[in-house]
Amino acid sequence: MPSSKNTQFAVAVHVLTYLAGQAEGGPVSSDELSASTNVNPVHVRRVLGPLREAGLVCSRPGVHGGWELARPAGDITLARVWRLLQGDDQVLGLHGPNPDCPVGRGVQRSLTAIDGAVAEAVAAELERSTVQDVLTREVRGARPVPGQA
Amino acid sequence: MPSSKNTQFAVAVHVLTYLAGQAEGGPVSSDELSASTNVNPVHVRRVLGPLREAGLVCSRPGVHGGWELARPAGDITLARVWRLLQGDDQVLGLHGPNPDCPVGRGVQRSLTAIDGAVAEAVAAELERSTVQDVLTREVRGARPVPGQA
DNA sequence: TTAATTCGTAATCACAATAGCTACAGTTAG
DNA sequence: CTAACTGTAGCTATTGTGATTACGAATTAA
Structure with missing residues (x-):
């Protein structure tokens, strides 16, 4: 189970949303x-x-320094944020199978390909929401996913 | 970033594939x-x-015991395996925002919804491959994802 | 019956990732 | 200059993952 305890993405979205709400306040x-x-x-x-x-x-450092959005909240997709914090990490975890085992090599190759496809699916889903959407809580309705209840 | 170092899913797929390949050998x-x-x-x-x-x-325990597939490899989707090992864990990690902060509450709710949508997207992607597919390395071609390169 | 094999599971350990915390250097406004 | 910030480097606590050992229960072969 990929489940990480990594909360950086959540923190980032939170902060960006906060900044979007304070856009006029410096x-x-x-x-x-x-x-x-x-x-x-x-x-x-x-x-x-x-x-x-x-x-x-x-x-900006200094007395009245701090953080500001550098672009409109509607231009920042969650996918962008996710990719920045995700780096090249795998979504599903892989393992290190015995390289002498032909089954292991095949499985490894398949899993790597599948992991890439899953990462694309995650990014595509996150592409549908922007920081502005989160701010207004108007998260666009979930698209019906083919082959899934 | 979800990235866990959890390799249970990968190990499970590996083992299931191995068993599928040994189906006749006890x-x-x-x-x-x-x-x-x-x-x-x-x-x-x-x-x-x-x-x-x-x-x-x-x-089965005992002298000639061990593990066997209990159903055809073509009936076991990777989504099924993933859900079993994933449990109720979140895909994207969440955090614990200050409950007194209205922005925090809204963000939390949005992120929870988005996490659910992402989990569905992952499952949908994994629904497209079975253990049999991995065994034959015939991973079905990636479907073009709308809104994504 | 006895011995060998294999699963089931608990307990412990090592390792790595995450995040909290302190400290301090560098910048900027007043 | 001083106060308020960022930017980082450490160090620590906590947690998740997986290796390892150990032992009991089940099954088969002899």
């Missing part, structure tokens, strides 16, 4: 963001680092 | 399965436990 400090998300301010900064490098947010 | 022991998957025999048994309870495999 920069927001890590401390304020950490109070809302209930995580450590240092952790907030660590999560926001990759998003800044990707141009989604910007930060 | 029960296969945990030791033999552990040699192919490169994981501990105890771990193999632990992973296989839920699959046995779900009626996918059966096991």
Whole structure:
């Protein structure tokens, strides 16, 4: 079960949504963001680092510094955020089968391909929501998925 | 990012595929399965436990005991396996936002809904492959995903 | 019956990932 | 200069995963 305890994606979405709601109020400090998300301010900064490098947010040190969205909330899809924080990690976990076992090699290859397809499916689903959608809680209705109840 | 280091799904698919390939040869022991998957025999048994309870495999103790598929490999979808091992865990990790923060509450609700939709998307993708498919390495071509490259 | 084999499971250990926390250097506004 | 921030580097606590050992129960062969 992939289930990670990794909450960075959730924290990132939370922070971005918060920033979207404060768009007119100037920069927001890590401390304020950490109070809302209930995580450590240092952790907030660590999560926001990759998003800044990707141009989604910007930060300023100094007295009235803090964080701001660098682009409209409606332009930031959750898929973008997920990919930035996901890196190249696999969605389903793989294992290291015995390389001498032909079954193992075949299974490994199949699973790698399937993992890629699953990652695409996840991204496609997340592509359907933006930070703006989360802010307005207007999460677009789930598309009926073929072959599934 | 979901990425767990959990390899139970991969191990389960591996073992099921191995059993499918040995369908005529009688029960296969945990030791033999552990040699192919490169994981501990105890771990193999632990992973296989839920699959046995779900009626996918059966096991027998004793001298010529071991594991066998309890149904045709073509009837076992990877989605079934994933759901059995996934339990109720979230795909994307959530966090515990400050309950006093209205933004936090809204984000939490949105993320929970989105997580459900993503889980459905993953399951739908995995519904497209069976253990038989993995055995023959004939992984069905990826369906073009709407709204995604 | 006895011995060998194999599952079932508990207990313990090692390792890695996550995130909390402290500390401190660098920046900026006033 | 000073206060308020970010940016990082450590260190620690907690947790999840899986290896390992151990032992009991079930089954088969002799």
